[in-house]
Amino acid sequence: xxxxxxxxxxxxxxxxxVMPEGIRAVDAAAKRFNIGIEWTxxxxxxxxxxxxxxxxxxxxxxxQLDGYDALFFGxxxxxxxxxxxxxxxxxxxxxxxxxxxxINLRPVRLLPGVPCPLANKKPGDIxxxxxxxxxxxxxxxxxxRMFEGTDREFVLQEAIFTRTGVDxxxxxxxELAQKRPKKHLTSATKSNGISISMPYxxxxxxxxxxxxPEVRHDKYHIDILAARFVLSPExxxxxxxxxxxxxxxxxxxxxxxxxxxxxxxxxxxxERSFPSLFEPVHGSAPDIYGQNIANPIAMIWCGAxxxxxxxxxEAHDAMVAAVESCLVxxxxxxxxxxxxxxxxxxxxxxxxx
Amino acid sequence: xxxxxxxxxxxxxxxxxVMPEGIRAVDAAAKRFNIGIEWTxxxxxxxxxxxxxxxxxxxxxxxQLDGYDALFFGxxxxxxxxxxxxxxxxxxxxxxxxxxxxINLRPVRLLPGVPCPLANKKPGDIxxxxxxxxxxxxxxxxxxRMFEGTDREFVLQEAIFTRTGVDxxxxxxxELAQKRPKKHLTSATKSNGISISMPYxxxxxxxxxxxxPEVRHDKYHIDILAARFVLSPExxxxxxxxxxxxxxxxxxxxxxxxxxxxxxxxxxxxERSFPSLFEPVHGSAPDIYGQNIANPIAMIWCGAxxxxxxxxxEAHDAMVAAVESCLVxxxxxxxxxxxxxxxxxxxxxxxxx
Ligand SMILES: CC(C)[C@H](C(=O)O)[C@@H](O)C(=O)O
Ligand SMILES: CC(C)[C@H](C(=O)O)[C@@H](O)C(=O)O
Numbered sequence: 001x002x003x004x005x006x007x008x009x010x011x012x013x014x015x016x017x018v019m020p021e022g023i024r025a026v027d028a029a030a031k032r033f034n035i036g037i038e039w040t041x042x043x044x045x046x047x048x049x050x051x052x053x054x055x056x057x058x059x060x061x062x063x064q065l066d067g068y069d070a071l072f073f074g075x076x077x078x079x080x081x082x083x084x085x086x087x088x089x090x091x092x093x094x095x096x097x098x099x100x101x102x103i104n105l106r107p108v109r110l111l112p113g114v115p116c117p118l119a120n121k122k123p124g125d126i127x128x129x130x131x132x133x134x135x136x137x138x139x140x141x142x143x144x145r146m147f148e149g150t151d152r153e154f155v156l157q158e159a160i161f162t163r164t165g166v167d168x169x170x171x172x173x174x175e176l177a178q179k180r181p182k183k184h185l186t187s188a189t190k191s192n193g194i195s196i197s198m199p200y201x202x203x204x205x206x207x208x209x210x211x212x213p214e215v216r217h218d219k220y221h222i223d224i225l226a227a228r229f230v231l232s233p234e235x236x237x238x239x240x241x242x243x244x245x246x247x248x249x250x251x252x253x254x255x256x257x258x259x260x261x262x263x264x265x266x267x268x269x270x271e272r273s274f275p276s277l278f279e280p281v282h283g284s285a286p287d288i289y290g291q292n293i294a295n296p297i298a299m300i301w302c303g304a305x306x307x308x309x310x311x312x313x314e315a316h317d318a319m320v321a322a323v324e325s326c327l328v329x330x331x332x333x334x335x336x337x338x339x340x341x342x343x344x345x346x347x348x349x350x351x352x353x
Numbered sequence: 354x355x356x357x358x359x360x361x362x363x364x365x366x367x368x369x370x371v372m373p374e375g376i377r378a379v380d381a382a383a384k385r386f387n388i389g390i391e392w393t394x395x396x397x398x399x400x401x402x403x404x405x406x407x408x409x410x411x412x413x414x415x416x417q418l419d420g421y422d423a424l425f426f427g428x429x430x431x432x433x434x435x436x437x438x439x440x441x442x443x444x445x446x447x448x449x450x451x452x453x454x455x456i457n458l459r460p461v462r463l464l465p466g467v468p469c470p471l472a473n474k475k476p477g478d479i480x481x482x483x484x485x486x487x488x489x490x491x492x493x494x495x496x497x498r499m500f501e502g503t504d505r506e507f508v509l510q511e512a513i514f515t516r517t518g519v520d521x522x523x524x525x526x527x528e529l530a531q532k533r534p535k536k537h538l539t540s541a542t543k544s545n546g547i548s549i550s551m552p553y554x555x556x557x558x559x560x561x562x563x564x565x566p567e568v569r570h571d572k573y574h575i576d577i578l579a580a581r582f583v584l585s586p587e588x589x590x591x592x593x594x595x596x597x598x599x600x601x602x603x604x605x606x607x608x609x610x611x612x613x614x615x616x617x618x619x620x621x622x623x624e625r626s627f628p629s630l631f632e633p634v635h636g637s638a639p640d641i642y643g644q645n646i647a648n649p650i651a652m653i654w655c656g657a658x659x660x661x662x663x664x665x666x667e668a669h670d671a672m673v674a675a676v677e678s679c680l681v682x683x684x685x686x687x688x689x690x691x692x693x694x695x696x697x698x699x700x701x702x703x704x705x706x
Contacts, residue, residue: 157550227608255580
C-alpha cells in the first residue's frame, strides 16, 4: 500500500476547528477504501506564527513542504492582528505561485437540503465546475505609483497573461468539459471593454477549442455572465476564467447555490511537480471562532477532492455522498439552522463514510 | 422658458424601437411640468452608418454634439456586421472619455410587479445606487504583446488609476450617500489580491470619508460583494466601484432585482462641461428587433434620469411613478409576460404621466 504524505496546515480561526473533522472524514474513507495516509501537522502559516516570528512561514517553507503529496489547508487570516494582505500574500498566494498551483477548481452544486437563495430552483439545476487561472493575470505585483502625494498622483497596475499560463488552464478546462456529460465550456471575458488582455484570452480559447471538437464552447462578458449566474445558472457546465474573473465567479456561484459556507476549493498543480492545496472557501471567520460551531462540511469536501486528485475516485464519491446525506438528514451546525457542534457533524459524516 | 437641446442617438436594433417611446414620455412630462425640450436626431453612431462610411461617427462628431444639453442614446451594436469592440470603442466609449462622463450611475430597485429571481425578497428590499467610475481604471488601451506567435508570447494590460479620476467619483458617491436616508456607502475593492491599484483605491476612500463624517462607509472585496448582492442586497445603499467592478455590479444588481431588461443608466459629466448621456442597459437585442415587442421602460426611465439631471426632480418622479404603475397594472410587453407592443406600453405610460 502506497502511503500518501499529507501536510496539515490548519492556520487560523475556525481553520483549527474544522481541520480535525476533515482529517476524521478522510481517515474514515482511507480505512474503507484501503488508502494509506500519513498526516504531519505544521503550526504555520498562521497569524500566531507571524506574531512570534514576524513572518507567516519559516524561510525554508518550500523545502519543508516540497516532499508532501498534498497540503490540507484550513484557513489563514486574523485581521485584528495581521492585515489580510500580509497574511495572504505571505502564505496562500505564495503557495499558488511557487508550487505552480495554476488551477483553482471549485465545484458548484445545488444540493438537496440546502436552502437556495434563488427562487424556483431545485437540486440538480445548478451543477458546474469553475476553473480559475491561479497564478497570473490580474493578480500581479507589477506596477507602481508616480507623483506621490500630489494632485497628479497616479497608479499603474499591470495584468500579465502568458501563452503558457493561459493555454494550460484552458487545456485543463476543455479536458474537464470533455469528460462531463454536457461537454459545455463557457469562457469569461471582457474583450469589449478591456482591449488587450481579454481579446488575447478569447483568441486562445478559440485556438484551444479547435482541438476539442466535441466540446461546445461559448464566451460571455463578465458583467452579463455574473447576471446569468443569478438568472439562469442551469445554462452552465464548466466555466473557465482568468484569476480575477474566476475569483468573482467562484464566490458568486456558491452564493447562488446557497453553499458559500460549505464550498471547497482545490489549488492544483496537475503535473504533480509540486504539492497541490485543498482549502475551504469560508476563511478563518474570527466572529464564530472558539465556539465549536463552525460547519466542517467544506473541510470534509476538500478532503474528498484531495482523495480524488490522489486517484481515489470512489473514496471521493463516498465522502461526497456522506456530506449530501448529512445535509438532508442532519446533524446541522447553526449556520444550517441546527444546533449541532462542529465535532458532532464531523463524527456523523465520518460514521456514514 | 429655457429650451433644452437634446441629441437623439437611437443607434441600432431595438434602440430605434424604444427611442420614440422615450421621447413620447419625456414630451408628456415636459408638457405637464412646463419644460422646454428641443429634439434633434442623428443617424450615427450606428452600425448602418459604419457600413456606409467605415466608421461609427463622422470625424467632427464632437463639434456636432458639443452644444447639446444631453445625449439621449438608444443602443449601439450589430455583431453580425460590425464586431462589438469596433462599434463600442467607436461610439459609447469615445463619448465617455471625450465628454468626460466620469460617472456611470445606475439605480437598482426591486419594484412591485416585477418578478424577483431571489427567493423571499419583497419590493423595497433592494434599493441601491451604483456609482461606477467611467473613464479610466481597468478599461485602458495601454499595454501590448511580446514574442508574438511563439511559446514565450505574453500580453501586458495596464490599469490606470489617477488621483483626479478616483477622487472625483468617490466625491460624487459620498455626496450622493449623504443625501440618502441611510447615508451608507460601500466601496468595492480587491486589495487582498490586486496589490497596487486596489490598496490605492482603498486609501482614497478613507481619505475622502474623512470629509463626510455622517456617511457610514465600508469596503468589500469584489468576490464577496458579488456574493452579498445575491444573499443580502438589502445591506447596500450607495455602492461605488472602479470601471470594471462597477460594470460587473451594475449588471449583477439589476439581475438580482429582476430588472435587467428595464434598467436605465446615466453617463454623467457632473460639471456640465460636456453633454451627459442616458442609455438603457439592455443593448440593441438583434434577436427581437423588428417585431415592435421590445420593452420601452428602460428608455423611459432614462428619460426620467435625464430630466432629473437637467434639474427637474418632480418630472423625474412623475415619470418613475408612471413606470411603476405600468409595471403593476400593465400593459406589459412579452418579456414581462404580456402581449402588448412597444408602442402600446409607451403610449400608456405617456398617458399616465
Ligand atoms: C458594452 C460595454 C463596453 C459596456 C461596458 O462594459 O462599459 C457595457 O457593458 C456597459 O456597462 O455600458
Ligand atoms: C483571499 C484572497 C486573496 C483569495 C483570492 O482572491 O484569490 C480568495 O478570495 C480566494 O478566492 O481564494
